[in-house]
Every structure is written in C-alpha cells, then in structure tokens.
Amino acid sequence: MTAQELRTMYVNFFKERGHQEIASASLLPENDPTVLFTTAGMHPLVPYLLGEKHPAGKRLTDVQKCVRTEDIDEVGDDTHCTFFEMLGNWSLGDYFKKESISMSFEFLTKYLNIPVERLAVTVFEGDELVPADEEAIEIWKSFGLSEEQIYRYGREDNWWGPAGQIGPCGPDTEIFYDMGKPKCGPNCGPSCHCGKYVEIWNNVFMQFNKQADGSFTELAQKNVDTGMGLERVLTIFNGKTNVYDTELFIPVMTKLEEILEREGKSLSTREKRIICEHMRTTTFILGDPMKISPSNTEQGYILRRLIRRIIRLFKKADINSNYLCELVEILIDQYSPVYPELSENREFILEQLEKEYNLFSKTLDDGLKKANRYLANVKQGETLSGDLAFKLYDTYGFPIEFTAELALERGVQVDMNGFKKKFEEHQEKSRQGAAGKFAGGLADNNEQTARLHTATHLLNGALRKVLGDEVSQRGSNITSERLRFDFSFGRKVTKEELEQVEAIVNEAIQNSIDVILEEMSPEQAYAEGAIGVFSGKYGEIVKVYTIPGYSKEICGGPHAKNTGELVSFKIKKEEASSAGVRRIKAVIGE
Secondary structure, three states, rough: OOHHHHHHHHHHHOOOOOEOOOOOOOOOOOOOOOOOOOOOOOHHHHHHHHHOOOOOOOEEEEEEEEEEOOHHOOOOOOOOOOOOEEEEEEEEOOOOHHOOOOOOHHEEEEEEOOHHHHHHEEEOOOOOOOOOOEEEEHHHHHHOOHHHHHHEEEHHEEEEEEOOOOOOEEEEEEEEEEOOOOOOOOOOOOOOOOOOOOEEEEEEEEEEEEEOOOOOEEEEEEEEEEEEEEHHHHHHHHHOHOOOOOOHHHHHHHHHHHHHHOOOOOOOOHHHHHHHHHHHHHHHHOOOOOOOOOOOOHHHHHHHHHHHHHHHHHHHOOOOOOHHHHHHHHHHHOOOOOOOOHOHHHHHHHHHHHHHHHHHHHHHHHHHHHHHHHHOOOOOOOOOHHHHHHHHHHHHHOOOOHHHHHHHOOEEOOHHHHHHHHHHHHHHHHHHHHHHHHOOOOOOOOOOHHHHHHHHHHHHHHHHHOOOOOOOEEEEOOOOEEEEEEEEOOOOOOOOHHHHHHHHHHHHOOOOOOOOOEEEOHHHHHOOOEOOOOOOOOOOOOEEEEOOOOEEEEEOOOOEEEEHHHOEEEEEEEEEEOOOOOEEEEEOOO
C-alpha cells in the first residue's frame, strides 16, 4: 500500500460514515499558544472542541501535518519522526465511545486486515477522582479482544488534559500493534519501550471539565479526538521494520547515498536517517504558508537546530559542499502533489537553506578558531575541561566530535564525561521547557483571549493601511494578558507609524462596530477581499470575520461580538523576530 492509498482509504472510510473532509492547517497553530507547532490534528479545531460551530458540521476527518520535537534525540531509530502526518477523525458533540472504538476497530481489522490477535489496547484504570473507564473496556471485549490484550494504566498513560489548570479533559484508549517479538519480562506491555508494541492510534474522549477546586464534572458537549500516525501504520502494513524503508524516505535516502558515493565518504545508518528525517521536517517548516525562517527564537530556533544538525553530520563526514538544496528538491517533488504549498514556496525554501548553510559555515569557522585557542592553553597529555567542550558545542555550534579530533591531533584529551554531564543537564532543561511548551492542548479560550484575537485582526488591517499590502501575517500568540503578532516587513517600523497603527485600531474600538461572521467558500472570500492563509483543497466552507472598514479575514475564531468590548489598544513593543519579519506585542483594555 502506498502512502497516498492509505490517506485516501482513511479519509474515504470516514466520509462514508458521515464525516466531512477538512484541509490540513498550517504548522503554526492559530488557536493554541501552549505549543510552537501544530503537534496534533486537534490544534486547528480548538474553538470547535470548546463549543463553536464548525462550518463543516459535527463529524470531521483530515490528514494533518504535524511537528513534534520533544523526541528529537530519538530520531534515527525505527519509528520516531519530528515531522509526521496525522490521520484524524472527530466528533464535536455527536457520537462518543462506542461508535468511535467501533469505527477504529473496523478500519484496522476489515480495511487494513490486521488480525485481532495482533492488537493490544490501553484504557484508563481510574483513580480517587475519576472511575475506571469500564465502558471502553467492555466495548473492546465485545469486539473480541481478550482480557490479556487490554491493559489498564493511570493518568500518565491514558488521560488527556486539561491544557491548563482547568478545562476539558478525559480518558483515552490507545491502540497498539504487537510486532510479534517476545515479551521482555513479566510486566511487559504497551507502556514499556522494548519494541514489542508500537502505538498506532489514540482515541481521546473529552468527557469531563476540571473545576478550579480540582473536581471533575461531565461536559455538556462531549467530543472525540482521534489520531493515527500515517508513517507508523504504513511501515506496519507494508511489513517493514522501520519507517526509512518505506516510500516516504526511500527517494531522499537514495539521493543521500548518491551524494556520499560521489564524495567518496560514509556515514552511519543512524546519521543517514537523521539527515533524511530532519531534511523532510525542514522542507515542511520552510514550505509552510506562514513562511517560517531560521532564527534564534521559537519556531525559527527549532528550524535552525534541525538544519544545523544536518550540516554538522555532513561536516563530520568531511563533506564541505552544500547539498541541502539537492536533497530538498527531491522532497518538494515527492510531496507537492499532496501538499502544493511546497512547490509554491520552492524559491523561499531554497533561498533560506542557502543562507543558513553560509551562516553556519561561518559559525563553524569561528568555533574552530575558538577551539584552537582553548586547546592552545592545554598542555600535551592534559585534558580540556567538559565545561569548555560544552561551551564550544552550545555557544559556537561546534560538534564535540570536531573538538575531540582537534584535541587528538595535539595530543590532548577531552573530558568526555564532563561534557556528557553538561549535555545531559542541557537536555533536561530542554525537556522541562518542552513539557510546558509542547504539551499541547486546548488554549485558554475565554472572553479576554477572544477579544485579543479580534485585536490581531484590527492590528493586521491597520498595519496594511499604514505600511502597505506587503504586510502579511507570519504568526500570532495570544494569552489572557497580551497578544503577539508577527508580520512580514523589511525594516523597523517607525515611532510615527506605530502611533498611526495604534490610532486606527483605537478608532475602530471607539466606534463600537459589530464583528460580522459569514460562512462562504474560500474563493468567494478572496473575491470579496478577505485575507488569511488557507490551503484548502476540498471546496470547504470557511468562516470570514468582517469588521467593516477595518478588517476582513478568513479565521476559525473565537472573536468578540463588538469592537467596543476591547476598550482600548496599546502597543508595548515592536522588534525584529527573524530576517524580514517584525513582531508587535500589545495589550487591550488599559
């Protein structure tokens, strides 16, 4: 089975069961400030999971582009990817556990022909606050799963949410494929990492609302949110042991092998996998309609980290030519039929890779000079400290392998244990940050965030009036306290221009204008002058929010009903975000 056949089979299966197909959203989540990237199919659906009406109805399905980086150090093994495609289906207050599990079971066993005995599932075992999910257990048993195939786990494994201290949450049931390996011990199950069980599908049941006092009440609108990893399912279905042996990676891996042969160099299997995996993720981040570019913060930092890891591995193999563009061309051609934004942004992708390669090459040269200075102060037979070796790595981007090679040439040792300790401390800090930033979940969609969301529309419109139509949104981040808005513009915005922008937004607020919501096709929206990134391909109906005279945007919401609710608007800061992108931070109601 090909990847496209799997995408089509999945979507058609759910369309036949009353679901409407929706398009993959941007990799930058519009409605969730808790994450840098869209890490699951539910992110673009946040307002609708919280009760807003979706223009396509209560049953939805799609194939969503996703990026997760908390497992970046696992990349190169058989299953972990930073970029992946999530096959998803949702019920927004329509069907619940029985129908959801039934459809998942039918698709796996009847359409993918997976034997029932190769499945294992996990369910919530219950605790002092919420009882065990006996309903899910009984449903699985009714489909022929034995007691030995059903594993009961706690909140860490089988509970989703809430994103913050309060809000929607509930148990989930995860579906695993038994790879046929022997159990690693008496307690071996889906929660261990021996490789016997591979997770392929997760059905989340948003059943409860966590209250401020820690108690749980039943939600008025119960939702189902499911996700199946295309890469893992394709690997299993085609009888492969790792994702790199599937059509998803064979073209770029073949090109990499060709480059290595041309150069007369070699890399380990894991290193080649990392290059191909990171190259694919880089292609999708750069090719996103929001046009993220490498930088030292947030999404741009993750992108830079991926690109530089690729370059480091090439340099490690003593390859000093830039082959990034050669590899990315393969991926653009491969994925453009499914994701046309990649070919549409081809020039931008190639330009950014060229820039980043040249910039990092200079950084490595600077690191080499610094490494030589450090090593010059170490006598032959002595040791370069782990702290300095890590500083070269962290501050100057200088790989530890390079430091060790230079040291060896001078008859100097490197304190690798000290470096490893510093590196692990760095990793742990990154993981702690990721736990908060990448946990994902429903954003704090209260009245204040809805008003701030409306303020971003007014700000976008005002910027275009003052600075011109070259301004386009490159991302936003909204919390209950403030908004942050990134937009394309090639220079610093002057104080006078900012004052003009602020005055236009405040004028709209003082005029107390009703925010008009209409549903229409994207083509009609654009014809009527609406702006907004929309990559739909299915004749979808979209929501268009209009503030007459000031803004007209395609957007999912949520929004204020009237501009007067914003009270006032104040720009707190304007700064550079990355090359060609500016950032404004602002507040309302002061």
